[in-house]
Structure formats: C-alpha cells, structure tokens
Amino acid sequence: MSELVINVKGLRKTFKKIKKLEGFLSSVRSLWNREVELIDGINGIDLQVKKGEIRGLIGPNGAGKSTTIKIMSGILHPSEGTVNVLGFTPWKDRERFVRNLGVLFGQKSQLWWDLPPIDTFSLNKEMYKIPDDEYKRRLDSFLDMLQIRDVIHQPVRTLSLGERMKCELVCALLHHPPLIFLDEPTIGLDIVSKETVRQFIKQMNRELGTTFIITTHDLADLENLCDQVTIINKGTIVFDESMDKLSTFFSNSKIIDVKFAQPIDPSLFSAYTVVSSAPLSVQIEVDLTAKDIKVWIYEILEQFPVVDINITNIPIEDVIRHIYES
Structure with missing residues (x-):
C-alpha cells in the first residue's frame, strides 16, 4: 500500500456567528447581550491522500474546501478530529511542517508588488536554506519549463496575470516540498498559459513524485491533471473516487x-x-x-x-x- 501523505479522520470545524438583530434598540442591547449562533464549516470529514497523487478537491462556493485546506496547512485549528499531514499535526509543529509544504492561494500572493520576482526567489532560497548550486539548477529548470526567464527581473506590478501565476508556482516549488496545495492555479489564464501550468504540474509530479491537492472550478484541470477527485458539499464529502468513476457516475x-x-x-x-x-x-x-x-x-x-x-x-x-x- 502506498504511503499516506494526508490522513484526516472525523474532521469538524465550528464557527461562531453573532446574530444580527434589526432595529436600533436591538443593536444597542446586543452590545451587552449578544446571541451567538454555531455554524458547521465542515462536519465529519475523512480524507486519505497517497504519496504522488494529484487530487482534485472541488465543491460549490461555501462547501468547506478552503476551511479544509487551511486546517491541513496549519492556518486553522479544527474543533474535532485528527489530522496527520506528512507525519505532522499541522498546527502543533508549524515551523518544521511548513518547510515541507508548498502553497499557492489565489487571494494571497507571495510576490512583492514593487520588486521583481527574482528577489522573492532569492528570499525563499535563504528562508528554506537551499544550497547555491541546487537553487541555480532548480530555478533554471523552472524558468525554462514555465517560459518566464525574460520577466523575472521586472517589477511584479508590470507582469500579466499568467506571468505572475507562473512566478507564484516557482515560489511554491523552489524548495522541492513533497506536498503542494494549489488554489485555482489556472483561474483567469489564457489557453496557452493554462496548458503550460498544467504541463509543469504533471512534470513535477512525474519527476519528483510531488503530491498535489488542487481546488478548481475549471473542469479541464480535473480532466487533464487529477487521478482522484474529492467533492465536498455542505461540509461533508459526497464523492471520493477516481476520475474514471466520476465519468461513469450516471452509467445508466x-x-x-x-x-x-x-x-x-x-x-x-x-x-x-x-x-x-x-x-x-x-x-x-x-x-x-x-x-x-x-x-x-x-x-x-x-x-x-x-x-x-x-x-x-x-x-x-x-x-x-x-x-x-x-
């Protein structure tokens, strides 16, 4: 049996929401006596991901995808359940854990807006203590595969969306993490850039055995990249099978x-x-x-x-x- 990179059991996350009352007097009264409502963001998730998989994690907006990934990456603490990622409990040994993790969140850029990407790459080299020769070899390889050698010395604010996304991928993979979370890696990209990014992901998976967890609303990402797909809806897993099984879901x-x-x-x-x-x-x-x-x-x-x-x-x-x- 292949080694498990992610092993999640009975995962729950409950959020507190303060009830909004109508009327001025009710709003004033709520300053001293607030009514709190408990909302289940995720409700009893079991998830196992094997080493070397490219797993699609999809679901409608508000289904619990982002909450699940934030817990698995150590940003949030769960209300219940056990989470083992790369042998770590993500939120307990965060510094050692994140050295083995790569992330690309669409709404959070690792690049400095007014600096060229090469400066961020150099900073990551120092943070992750990448040897000089390894850094040069990896960077040269990534720049050629993603076709961005000509743009890495320009300020990030002058780059196109596709060029920025490719530079974000370099940041996520430069330290060769065994596990990478990608949140909408191809959103807003043109057809050529999408294909370049997908080929890059597949090559890293094939050559390094890197495990990818990809959230996406682009079905072409699922069909071109993912071996397995997990669908989350209303905080629970409603489908967890291979892409082939998904294609034959309505076999009748x-x-x-x-x-x-x-x-x-x-x-x-x-x-x-x-x-x-x-x-x-x-x-x-x-x-x-x-x-x-x-x-x-x-x-x-x-x-x-x-x-x-x-x-x-x-x-x-x-x-x-x-x-x-x-």
Missing part, C-alpha cells in the same frame, strides 16, 4: 444526439427527456434501466428521418452539478 443514462434530414416539430419529442433541440437536431437523455440502448435507437430511427446519430455519456459538468445539487 446516455445522451443520444440525433440529426435530421428535415426540420422536425418539437412537440413530437414530448415523450423524451430533451436536453437541447434545434430544427434539424435534438439531444435526448435516455434511461437504460427503462429500455436497452438498442430499443431507444430503433424507436428513434423508426419515427424520424435520421441522417446521423451519436451516443455519449452524460457530460462531466452535468454529473458534478447533479452531485452539488443533491
């Missing part, structure tokens, strides 16, 4: 895409679950527990002037949306 449903030789009256599709339609085409979702796929196809061919027909799985974004909503 298929989408039949039909093209016609002539326009068809939409009312003729009333007996079907229509996903989308146009005068010369329609997408129908079919239930394979009700009828075999062959029966569905024969039925459609007999009723309509079909010129082309295609069968696909339920789109992964629809699967995830269904999991969120349920």
Whole structure:
C-alpha cells in the first residue's frame, strides 16, 4: 500500500456567528447581550491522500474546501478530529511542517508588488536554506519549463496575470516540498498559459513524485491533471473516487444526439427527456434501466428521418452539478 501523505479522520470545524438583530434598540442591547449562533464549516470529514497523487478537491462556493485546506496547512485549528499531514499535526509543529509544504492561494500572493520576482526567489532560497548550486539548477529548470526567464527581473506590478501565476508556482516549488496545495492555479489564464501550468504540474509530479491537492472550478484541470477527485458539499464529502468513476457516475443514462434530414416539430419529442433541440437536431437523455440502448435507437430511427446519430455519456459538468445539487 502506498504511503499516506494526508490522513484526516472525523474532521469538524465550528464557527461562531453573532446574530444580527434589526432595529436600533436591538443593536444597542446586543452590545451587552449578544446571541451567538454555531455554524458547521465542515462536519465529519475523512480524507486519505497517497504519496504522488494529484487530487482534485472541488465543491460549490461555501462547501468547506478552503476551511479544509487551511486546517491541513496549519492556518486553522479544527474543533474535532485528527489530522496527520506528512507525519505532522499541522498546527502543533508549524515551523518544521511548513518547510515541507508548498502553497499557492489565489487571494494571497507571495510576490512583492514593487520588486521583481527574482528577489522573492532569492528570499525563499535563504528562508528554506537551499544550497547555491541546487537553487541555480532548480530555478533554471523552472524558468525554462514555465517560459518566464525574460520577466523575472521586472517589477511584479508590470507582469500579466499568467506571468505572475507562473512566478507564484516557482515560489511554491523552489524548495522541492513533497506536498503542494494549489488554489485555482489556472483561474483567469489564457489557453496557452493554462496548458503550460498544467504541463509543469504533471512534470513535477512525474519527476519528483510531488503530491498535489488542487481546488478548481475549471473542469479541464480535473480532466487533464487529477487521478482522484474529492467533492465536498455542505461540509461533508459526497464523492471520493477516481476520475474514471466520476465519468461513469450516471452509467445508466446516455445522451443520444440525433440529426435530421428535415426540420422536425418539437412537440413530437414530448415523450423524451430533451436536453437541447434545434430544427434539424435534438439531444435526448435516455434511461437504460427503462429500455436497452438498442430499443431507444430503433424507436428513434423508426419515427424520424435520421441522417446521423451519436451516443455519449452524460457530460462531466452535468454529473458534478447533479452531485452539488443533491
């Protein structure tokens, strides 16, 4: 069995929220007698991540993703549960723990706004006590892979979003941590920059065995990077399987895409679950527990002037949306 990098059991985090009362007198009264409401940010999470995984951690806004990552990185203390990350309890031995951790949070930059990135890289070299020859070798490699050698001597405020994000990645990986948390690493990037960042992550995972935990709303990140995906909703884990399992989550449903030789009256599709339609085409979702796929196809061919027909799985974004909503 592969070594566990993260082992979380029974994790809970409860936040206190002061109830806001309406009216002036109620507001004055609350200065002395406040009503406190307890809110569960996360509620009984169990999570195991093996060494060398690229794990997607996703969920709707407010689901508990950020709270979970902040606890695993030692920023927050849990209300209940045990957390073992790289052999550490993150909030108890924080100084030694963070030397083995890399983080990239979209809302928190490691770069100094008015200084060039190379200055931040040099500062990280000293903080993490990286030997001179190792620092030069790693930096040269990263600059070439991310194609940012020409920008690291410019002030950060003059860089594009893509250039800044690539420099943030260098900061996160320069000390070769075995575990890295990436929060929305490709958000706002153009297609070329996204692909460069994804290839960089995959290469670091392949060559160094680095474990990545990635939070993202970009399904292409999941499909291109992640071996496993964990979905958190309302503070609990609702899905924790491989990407292949996620793709076949609705294995009893298929989408039949039909093209016609002539326009068809939409009312003729009333007996079907229509996903989308146009005068010369329609997408129908079919239930394979009700009828075999062959029966569905024969039925459609007999009723309509079909010129082309295609069968696909339920789109992964629809699967995830269904999991969120349920």
